[in-house]
Amino acid sequence: MLDDADITTVLVVTAHPDDIDFGGAGTIAKLSDAGAQVAYCLVTDGDAGGFDRDLDNGGMAARRRAEQTAAAKCVGVSDLRFLGHQDGVVEQTLGLRRDITRVIRQVRPDLVITSTPERNYARLGPSHPDHRAVGGATLDAVYPDARNPYAFPELLADEGLDAWTVREVWLMGTMTPDHYVDVTATIDRKIAALRAHESQTAHMEDLDGMIRGWLAANAATAGLPEGTFAEAFQVVVSA
16 A cells, blocks of 8 residues: 555546545545645536525536535645536446546546445445446546556647556445545544535535544444544555
8 A cells, every 4th residue: 555655646536526525535634734736536517416406407517516616625625627527327438538547647646536336235325326437437547548658549649648657546435445544633624525515415414423423433443442533445556
């Protein structure tokens, strides 16, 4: 695994606004506090989510982009890239792989964080089809596409984007986590980021308690002291 000192640039690739905040915003805050440069790549604008039926899809998309921008600010992130794919129907296509490969070559991260492409049978929430499609496409973009100079040659010929090798990937939403990040110091910022997604979380009566319960259970599984909180990932070594 990468040492903390080796993580200087991070790219988060998710399907929807709020995915990273549920899965890893405490970790992002910790990484950005340590000096890492973090960029978010949102495959969709999240226009198929939310509870406000007075907004059409375009209005919901704009609202969710604004919410994600505000949430990212809570954890020290200002570099957000929206790919504009349609929410709810994302597929693991060559086109999506190319779009994610482009961002990887632009950002040139040591670490990529994304959703697991596998179904979570313990809890269906992480297994949204868009999550799985984006996780699979991101892993394909990490290997072999981004590092292969012959993959998507137009990215080099037309955009000057040379090959790049990502060293490690952390998967969110997995049934088989093997890496836990102590986010006790940043859990309040994670919850603030989630509250910024008002269209998704305003109806939740005890968001604070739910998040603290999940992360306390992670910490207990990791063997951390009582009263601490942790986010869970599965590590894929790619370099």
